[in-house]
Amino acid sequence: MLMNTEETRLNYGAVVVTFNRQRLLEEAVDSLLAQTIKPQSIIVIDNASTDGTNALFTTGRFSNEAVIDYHRMTENSGGAGGFAEGVRVAAQHRFDWLSLSDDDAIFNADYFEKLSDEIEASQNVSAFAGKVVLPDTRIQVDQRQIIRNWDRLKTYALTETDYDDARDIDVFTFCGAFIKMNLVRKIGVPNKDFFIWGDDIEYSLRVRQTSAIRLVPQAVLVHKTKVPSIDFAAQYQPDWREYYGLRNHVVTVLDHESSPIRGHALLYGWMLAKFLLTCTGRFKGYRRHIRRVYRDAFGDGLKRRLGKNERYLPGIK
Secondary structure, three states: OOOOOHHHOOOEEEEEEEOOOHHHHHHHHHHHHOOOOOOOEEEEEEOOOOOOHHHHHHOOOOOOOOOEEEEEOOOOOHHHHHHHHHHHHHOOOOOOEEEEEEOOEEEOOOHHHHHHHHHHHOOOOOEEEEEEEOOOOOEOHHHEEEEEEOOOOEEEEOOHHHHOOOEEEOEEOOEEEEEEHHHHHHHOOOOHHHOOOOHHHHHHHHHHOOOOEEEEEEEEEEEOOOOOHHHHOOOOOOOOOHHHHHHHHHHHHHHHOOOHHHHHHHHHHHHHHHHHHOOOHHHOOOHHHHHHHHHHHHHHHHOOOOOOOOOOOOOOO
């Protein structure tokens, strides 16, 4: 049940990062405009799209939407660079809360209303995240995770039964994450040098140093991703982004491990195990490829060589 004015319940902005997915972006923005508790501003960060996205906001159907704050980057800085810019822009506004999502996150109309209900019941919590489902209605369980081994930051996806009630988690993705702006200003922006994959995990850990993160399963969004991550795990498929995920994981462990000596030992053990697993049938036909990825990602991570790697971009083999 809504109160008399939306503003009395929730004053928030929403950052949406996009690259060359105009149709999905339209749907994502429409879902924010349709919220029962509407955002004060929708900050769209366009990573130099070439598919007409710019016209959508300058001369097209969203050009007269005063609530939309459109920013076009001069080059594609990856999801990490986009979210870093979005958070930087948001910090200049007077929001109390900030939502972070990609252009393929389609929010149910009451997403922020459901978050608001839980916020009122959890006054000491500064970060929340809803339930992510796929278009086929499966829960994308790996979008919300817990950590059982803080020495090497071993994460575990929630099970579907974990979504029965609100609970605390340790890791979210930038797919409907919702953070108090006071906390955002304290921990800063996501690491733009991660380029893509893992920036949200590292940001979650910064959040967890100060606040719990509360999962709100009643708040639902549909993730219209092309290749669901839960399916990727079942059958190996080469993906240029895996290099960044592995490299950035190494850097995150180095920065956040609870015990440096034990953490380093476990990290090297994990990397060795990764190489040994390339002998299994899962990687048949791709062993040379995946070993090269591991060698480059682990080496660059240990040396903290970040940013965009020209060997790992769309279309590069």
